[in-house]
Amino acid sequence: MRVSAGALLCGVFLALAASPLVAGQAPATIEFRGENQAQWELVPYRRSITVSRGEVFETEFTIRNKSEREVLAGVLTEFGPPGADSALVHLGCGSTFSLILKPGEAAAVPASYFVAEDAPEKIGTFHMSYTVYSFEALSPDPRQVGRQIYASRCATCHGKLGRGDGRIARFLDGGVGDLRPALRRKADEPLLDAIASGVGPMPAFAPVLTVMERQALLLHLRDLGRVAP
The missing domain is CATH 2.60.370.10 (Ctag/Cox11)
Incomplete structure (x- = not known):
């Protein structure tokens, strides 16, 4: 709405x-x-x-x-x-x-x-x-919630489809890699840990996203992992 x-x-x-x-x-x-x-x-x-x-x-x-x-x-x-x-x-x-x-x-x-x-x-x-x-x-549909969270908190670095081509990626030391291979390879637990605790320049999201929101974000990330290279 x-x-x-x-x-x-x-x-x-x-x-x-x-x-x-x-x-x-x-x-x-x-x-x-x-x-x-x-x-x-x-x-x-x-x-x-x-x-x-x-x-x-x-x-x-x-x-x-x-x-x-x-x-x-x-x-x-x-x-x-x-x-x-x-x-x-x-x-x-x-x-x-x-x-x-x-x-x-x-x-x-x-x-x-x-x-x-x-x-x-x-x-x-x-x-x-x-x-x-x-x-x-925010939609009650977990996948829609995940899409909204990704668009607001992740896409500026990781890009709309997780390719590492977000609008500020080029300003980060070392750039931002393509997320999709890791999303296809890794289990849920290490991905949720990375979201919660942060990795490299990516901040920890545990202070700002609830457990349910992080799980909803993971659902959307899994969808991105199924997108063809």
Whole structure:
């Protein structure tokens, strides 16, 4: 089930944690705004802050599921005014986030950005907004739950079909290998252990996925293992 766009779309202007200003550089002000909707709320960490160009900053917002069902929430980053999208640069796997949230659950999402040194000085104030673009209930079908979890937490590295061609795979040291041979070769237990504890650069998912969610993810991984090379 997908709620209406009118219930979902709103902006949050997010602040960045400050680094010391550099002499001779024009400072930039980052402003944010939060909104509270019937199904969810987005809460930025600060109201506004002044930073220097050419510096890296840490930032964070919290999204809360106010509905009575478990959902997959998608959050998109938007920038303003015109020209700010090239001046505010995200450091990491991209400026789109997906989170699985249980009823009443809140999750803090940290991210790193910097204001480019050549950002137009005529832009003294930047706006950085996070907009919910999808708020979809998780299916009771375990395989569908596994597909949703894989899409939100795994595909950016492993790729849609597990081939290791996710959009950030090339940025990881050594790249990301094709999952499918291991999925065809390994038993359930070592695969569930890898999901729970992490392997190499892959984080441990035991803190964020329940046992049932990890088992649902394994069902989808088994389906990927049956896809022809």
